[in-house]
Amino acid sequence: MNENMTLDLPLTTCRALVMFGATGDLARRMLWPSLYALDCDGLLPPGFALIGAAHSKASDTEFVARIREAVQASANGGLFDAAVFDRFAARIRYVSVDAGTAGGIEPIRAALAESAPGEGGVIFYLSTPPTLIGPICGALRESGIADRASRVVVEKPIGTSVASAHETNEAINATFAEDQVFRIDHYLGKEAVQNLLALRFANAIFEPLWNANAIEQVQITVAETVGVEGRWGYYDNAGALRDMVQSHLLQLLCLVAMEPPASFTPSAVRNEKVKVLWSLRPITQADVGAHTVTGQYAEGYAGGKPVPGYREEEGANRSSDTETFVAIRAEIDNWRWAGVPFYLRTGKRLQRRSSEIVIQFKSAPTNIFAEVGASLAPNVLLIKLQPDEMITLSLMHKKAGLNEMALEQVGLDLSIEDVAGGSRRRIAYERMLLDVLRGNSSLFVRRDEVEAAWQWIDGIIEGWRTTGQKPRPYGAGSWGPSAAIGLPERFGHSWHE
Template sequence: MTAPLATHLTIFGATGDLAQRMLLPSLYGLQREGLLPPALRILGSARGELDGEGFRTLVAAAIARHAPAGERDPASLRAFLERVDFQPADVSSPEAMAALARTITAARDGGGAAYHLSTAPRWYAPICAALGAAGLNDPGARVLLEKPIGHDLASSVAINDGVAAVFDEDRVFRVDHYLGKEGVQNLLALRFGNALFEPLWNARHIEQVQITVAETVGVEGRAGYYDEAGALRDMLQNHLLQLLCLTAMEPPAHFEPHSVRNEKIKVLRSLRPLRGGDVASHTVAGQYTAGAVGGTAVPGYRDELGRDSRTETFVAVRAHIDNWRWSGVPFYLRTGKRMPRRCTEIYIQFRAIPHSIFAGGGARVAPNALVIALQPEERIALALMNKTPGLDRGGVKLSQVALDLDLRHAFAEQRRFIAYERLYLDALEGNGTLFVRRDEIEAAWQWVDGIHAGWRDADLTPKSYPAGTWGPASAVVLTERHGHSWRE
């Protein structure tokens, strides 16, 4: 059953870094575009002694820092702040949570509600229990959960069980903000809106797929969390595997929540488990040392952390999807911090032509390739072979050229909505298509746990790589031993 339009939003952890950088500016952006439900009221809650006026001051400062300069509009800001209020609450205090629940009950006035839990995951179940005890888990309510949902399969199951005791699955919206990005949405449009690609989107025509999420930053202010998580849990378990699902899934019957998520879970359940010796031969873990990024010297991970650590800041995996569409096609997944450039992209290399009629003239025919860049710029490039201009007295010469579509340029007149704007709007309207279902989360953890277990059993430690490079040398070997090379 579709949830009614939410007219109340409570943000738990409303003074935290994520709220100030992304959540509050995104809600303001929707306000400026006239897209928030007219009756929507927003209640922030967190530890501390802020009152409503103090919180509104914090909200205004966050928007001034993080909203695009061209979108800072005093009238829109005033209208947004009129929606906003605050009540402090320590989620570990039953009395404080009961008082907050009474405030929410009065503010809702019977309308639909969304509760966004931007807190540590260990508080998800207790917050939901408090909402349930106050009767705030009615059919008009839904809850948004930020990743990570646990740190392994067992903890994920425990958190999901605690939430499920209060909210039915179709009212739980698990957030992976990558799914709200415009470029990720366009991946579905590219695949399923064009007759050109779907006949070629299979093992018969595709040689390999690479998915890269590279960051130039280090751990910054997240060292405590990151050292417990590492690149495998922080990035690959959610972002990269979600991109893998969208790249590899079968066409859904409809663009609606159950159809899309049913196809994604099939991909995750088809991932070949990595166990024992396969972990050493199919994965690489790395940790950056001191180096230079963009011409600026940066410290190593242990220097930033202030102690020794075996946590990986880079991971590369050679994965296989054992189904009819993808049998035999390697999916190379790679993510890391302190890389040479920031990028998120999907690289699809098609198989080589069976025979070159230009070989007599020494012309080299490179395989066609499709590059889907998601950030920092959204673009699609199709690499094709083209005749090199000239008389070709010694034989025809070929060059690879790209049909390049710059999406920002192509749609320059249209505003680009950031991920949380789209996700908030969908959650308020009760549309779960771009959110992650419980079975997806747990299937992803099961696969990732196998890799962690393999590292632990073999006592594998991360290989060093200088900041500003593409990871340890063994990541190159991971692809080249199979005749492939990373796109850099």
């Protein structure tokens, strides 16, 4: 996170955050530890109340004890200090609600009146299943608890198709104007993703080369070693394409491919991102077989231990055809990127955990060193998002010594941790929550972005359906089905490993 940029922004007059789904997995692992870290840094406004809302019954004391355990077990556990946590805990209230009805959320009104009286907006964070987004927004509207000063934060997925995304967005916008809505994709809060914007638009050396004249191919990989981790019921209705490509990978693609915005303002940034989505060439029945590969993990080894296949997971449907892996060759039909393939790849139970963006430049037009036996490799810009955050630019370099002209490829490495000078590595949600507090929606997803992404994804799903394309099995601990290796090779490329 760019501390100077963020901390110079003024805090807004929000008086409280109400978290629906406050006892859920995301809240426990990410949201409460992120809010605690912001409070440690003095970034929560004075008197700002935190109200947890969920269906289960619990006292304030019991709920605070759960949050204490969550903070200590999280990536921010090293920040834990009993006195600081007591100050943080004083902000917290818990209420049991029935989120589907206006009367069922009345306890929130009483908690706000007691814990956060006075003027100022309320942030409603919907850390809930997508089926509850519409009912919660409707209940907030009917009860009058939400007003024009309120904000709403919505987790993905927003729908499961362009039609359902439109329906969900209509339900949100019936209560909240678009400038009150923050559709969150936590990948956009990662330090390396922030640095992608800085790399592109704060350095004059890259922009003249950031196009089809100089770039051969782009690869975006989000690989996971874990399986469905107890989320089989949700995941089987989503699959890798809906769960990861529609949100994370397409957002990263937009940041790589977008035109320079007129300014770093929410409208300017998001206008350029949605233009990329509009320019994506549809993948239809005619080319879905040549441009996509799907897979489903079978039993194998992960972390040196045997693991079951997808259909053998707890609660699994033994005949499920849901994909846990997808690879896509995408193209962007505009002047900047015409002819440049964008290879997208994501999957579960893969060989290693890795999220990265690879920009491969075209080879030098001629090799003047060939006659002395030297070969050239193309320059590559590697942006690693996880598990390590770093940027590497690979260049050709002469080997040291008295050799005539022996060349090798070397990397110029920019480690985010080294540059940070020992600063704490932050959870991406910290940045996103802070931007919500300040009303800065630049890194959040606008309604037309969501629906444009789904329109492209729906075309692929329809192509799979009409052609009968089914996931190919791959062993857990591999890089996916063998056909995925051949996808870029058919076009003269190969995956970066």
